Amino acid sequence: MSAPPGVAISLPGAGTCAGSLQILNPGDVAVGQRGDRLETLLGSCVAIVLTDPRRTIGAMCHIVHGRPAPPGHGHDSAFADVALERMCALLRAQGITPALCEAFVYGGGNMFPAVFRHKHVGDDNAAWALRALAADGIRVKVRDTGGDVYRRIGWTIGPSMPDCVAVAV
16 A cells, blocks of 8 residues: 555554554654554654653654755655654644654664764754754654664554664664
């Protein structure tokens, strides 16, 4: 099953018995309610998860480019600024104030450590996410970035925190 760019796949009943499963591909943004499951796989990309403190609503974005969208790409949520703004708009539509949310930031790995020993695109993606959240006054509760691993992120919206499984390259 495929979805248009920037829209996560939602499979009713495929998550927990109470909710749906939304699998985010690069550039996707999704919002869900308690019981829904949000998942993605990251390399150098970064996922930001935002949730209200009671964890009744959650949103996730899969950022590919940790920089503002260039002219002509103003609606492409693969770019960090578009993805974060779309995610915040989805939360506001659910009655949630993004600045009151808790943030979880994952990814930004170095997928080519033999080539890039120091600064790499994953570093840039993670740094952008942390700067943008700080500028918006959103507190980062958990950060798992860097290294040279892939990360599988999954979260069933509710009292638990998103889980991150690192997979060595």
